[in-house]
Amino acid sequence: MSHQVRAISREEHLRFVAGRSSVSHLQVPSWGEVKREWRSASLGWFDRDGRLTGAGLVLLRPLPGLRRYLAYLPEGPVLDWTDPGLTEDLLRPMAAHLRGLGAFTVRMGPPVVTRRWSAAAVKAAIADPGTHRLAETPATWEDPRALAVGEWLRGAGWRPVEPGGGEGFAPGQPRHVCRLPLAGRSLEEIRGGLNQQWRRNIRKAEKAGVKVVRGAPDDLRTFHELYTETAERDRFVPRPLGYFQRMWAALTAEHPDRMRLYLAHHDGEVLAAATMLTVGDHVWYSYGASTARRREVQPNNALQWRMIGDAHALGARVYDFRGITDSLDEDDPLLGLLRFKTGAGGEAVEYLGEWELPLNRVLHRALGLYLSRR
Template sequence: MSFRLKAITREEHLAFVGTRPSVSHMQVPAWGDVKPDWRAESLGWFDEEGRLVGAGLVLLRPLPKVKLKRYLAYLPEGPVIDWTAPDVERWLQPMLAYLKERGAFSVKMGPPVVTRRWSADAVKAAIADPQARKLRDVEATAHEPQAFDLADRLRRMGWQQTEPDGEDGFAAGQPRYVFQVPFAGRTLDEVQRSLNQQWRRNIKKAEKAGVTVVRGGYDDLPAFHEIYVETAQRDRFIPRPLAYFQRMWKTLRAEDDDRMRLYLAHHEGEVLAAATMLTVGEHAWYSYGASTSRRREVQPNNAIQWRMMSDAYELGAGTYDFRGITDTLEEDNHLLGLLRFKVGTGGQAVEYIGEWDYPLNKVLHKALDLYMSRR
C-alpha cells in the first residue's frame, strides 16, 4: 500500500527537517524563497496512522514560451524519504500522481544517496596517473551496493538518469561529484592533522602575514560580490547578481540564524577572499567562494576555509561539504587546481546517484530538452 501524499505547511516541513540528522539545504522551506522564478510547495508523505514520515520541497517552473500551465517539477537533492526501502515505488508513485494533477509534464529529482567514495590518497594517485582521465573510471575506496540496487529499481519504474554534461563532469542541475571532510568521531586537532603539509603551511603563513578572517553581515555582501565577479571572470563562469545573495541572506537566516554565514579574509585593510557557508543539522556546506588575484602569497583561501571548517565543527557538523568537483583528471582541465585544493584537506571524493527525470508527458519533456540544448 502506498503512502498518502499531500501538501504540508512550512511549519510542518521545517519541524520534520528538525527530526533528521541531515537534510540538503535545497530541501528546507526557505530555499523556495531563494528561487522566485519557481513556485515552491512542501510535500508530505503520511503512513497509515497519519504520521508524517517523509517530506520534500518541490519547485515548479512553467514550460517556456507555452501558454498552457504545464510545469517542470524539480526536487533538488530530494525528496527526504527512506531511500533504503525495498519498495521505493510506495514513495514515488504517489508523488508522480500528485505532481501530474498539479500540471507537471516532467519530474526531476536528486536522491541524496551516495554510490561511491574515494579517499584523498586515491584521488591524488588518480591525478598523478597519466592513464586516468575520469574519476568515475578509477577504482573507488568504498562502494554502496544499495545505491546500485536503487538505480536499477528507478530505471524499471521509468526514471531516466541525467548524465553529467561536458568535460567538467557537472550535471545541468546539482553536482554528482562532491568533496567532503568527515568530522564525526574526530577531534578538531585530528581534522587539522589530516590536512596535507601544504595546507598546514599555508594556514600558518596567512596567520603570520596578518590575515584575519571575520564573520560578515548583510552589509558586507557587496564586498563579497565584488570579488565574486572577479572570480567568475577568472574561472569562466556566469556570476549571480548581488540581489540573489541578498535574498539568500534574508530568507535563509529568517528560518535559522545559522542557516547562512558570510566570512571575509582581510589583509592590510583589503578583503582578499570571501565565502558563504550553509548549515542544516549536522551538515555544513561551503556554498559560494570568491578571491582576488592580489596578494595570493598570503594564502587567504586556506585561512578562510580553515576558519569555516572550525566554526562548522563547533556548530556540531558531522560533515563539511566542499560541494562540486570536476570528474575530469586531465592536466589541461581548468578545474583540476580546485580539485587539488580540496584534496589537500584529507577528505574524500563522493559520488551521488545523480539526478533523474520522469517524463509525465514525453512530447513536452522532449520539447524542454530541445529548448535547453539551444540556450
C-alpha cells in the same frame, strides 16, 4: 500504495527537517524563497497510520507560454531510499500528485551516495597517468544498495539526467562532491589530516597577519565585488547581488545560523570571502570569491580553515566542499580545485545523480527542443 503524498505546511516541513540529523540545504522551505523564478511547494509522505515519513521541496517552472511545469526536487526528496517498495509506494504517489499540479516532467536528485574515495586514493589516482576519471580507480567504499536504487528507478521508467547546470530549465546539482569528515575528530586531528601544502599555506597566512571574520548583511556588497571579479577571471556568469541578499534574508529568517558570511582581511583589504550554510550537523561551503591580488598571503586557505573550525565548533558531522570534477586529466581546468579540496583531507563522494520521469512525453520532448535552441 502504502503512502499518500500531499502538500504540507512550512511548519510541518521544518519539524520533519528538525527531526533528522540533516537534509540538503536545497530541501528546506526557505530555499523556495531563494529560487523565486520557480514556484515552490512542500510535499509530505504519509503512511497508512497518518505519520509523516518523508518530505520534499519541489520547485515548479512553467514551460514558456503554457501553465504546465517542470517539477524539480534538488537533492531530494528526503525518503527511505532503501525501501524495496520505493518506486511503487513512495515515488508513484509523488508523480501522481505532481501530475495533478500540472507537471509534465519530474526531475529529482536522490540523496544517495554510491561510492567514496579517500583523499589518499584521489591523490594516487591523479598521479597515475593511465587514470583519467575517478570511476576508473577502485573506490575506498561503495554501497550495493545504492546501485539497487538505480535499478528500481529504471524499472519504473525513470532515466538518469546528463550532468548539467545553469539557469532556467537546465538545473543540476553536482554528482561528485568533496566532503571532509569531522565527526569524532578533534580539530588538531583534522589539522593533522591536511596535506603539507595546506599546512604551509595556513602558517603563511597566520604569519602575514590575515584575519578572518564573520560578515553581516551589509558585507554582501564586498563579497559580491570579489565574486564578480572571480567570475570574470574564471569565465562564468555571476549571480546578481540581489540573489545573495535574498538568500541571506530567506535562510536566516528560517534559522539564524542557516547562512554565514566570512571575510579574509589583510592590511585593510578584503582578499577573499565565502558563504557557509548549515542544516543540522551538515555544513556546506557554498559560494567563494577572491581577488588575484596578494595571493602569496594565502587568504583562501585561511578562510577555509576558519570555516572548518567553526563547523567543528557547531558539532558538524561533515564539512562539505560541494562540487568537484571527476576528471583527472591535467588539462582539465577544474583539476586544481579537486587538488585543493582533497588536500584538506576531504574524500571524493559520488551520488546516484539526477533522474527524471516524463509525465507528458510530447511536452517533455518540447522541453528538449526548447533547450537545444537556447
